Amino acid sequence: KNQVEQSPQSLIILEGKNCTLQCNYTVSPFSNLRWYKQDTGRGPVSLTIMTFSENTKSNGRYTATLDADTKQSSLHITASQLSDSASYICVVSANSGGYNKLIFGAGTRLAVHP
């Protein structure tokens, strides 16, 4: 069964600190892995996307890693800001019958406190 599991479920950090969010997946056949940021009451916004051959991708203060062998990904946030408070969703794309099917993780709810 295709699954995406994220940890921790929620996280509180102080402004300026770094944090790392985890994503483990069992998706086959794997196509790519995406991280999205979702502010409360808004739609998800893409942060990074990585294919099988990529093991790191950065977008400003966000750096995603991918280990396709262990089927793990992480999202590292550097020098956190209050505006980073949001849910971060790991989404794995699986090839299914000639098109891609998105498998969503439950998300990590990050709260950055001053």
Add this chain to the structure above:
Amino acid sequence: GAVVSQHPSRVICKSGTSVKIECRSLDFQATTMFWYRQFPKKSLMLMATSNEGSKATYEQGVEKDKFLINHASLTLSTLTVTSAHPEDSSFYICSARDASGGGYYGYTFGSGTRLTVV
């Protein structure tokens, strides 16, 4: 970059009435759009895949007569919640798929619609 506009952002309706939600791709053509439902503190749940010019494909357990989807053009898909009931109250999000290059599709999400049925 790709932009998807979803309207309205919030709607309150009475039980028994119907509500239409629009999803537009503003700067690209989307032959395929997706409709999701999201419960509080939960992740997105795919309801249906909307294909331009053909019938939508609904996920198991989603009533197609309850949630009508129309994708009449390459830039517009609509979701109509018919005979709405309080249990239909939720956050609905659309997504459009574009061929963003690099060997994979881009999935751009709308900003969501908060539906409250009273």
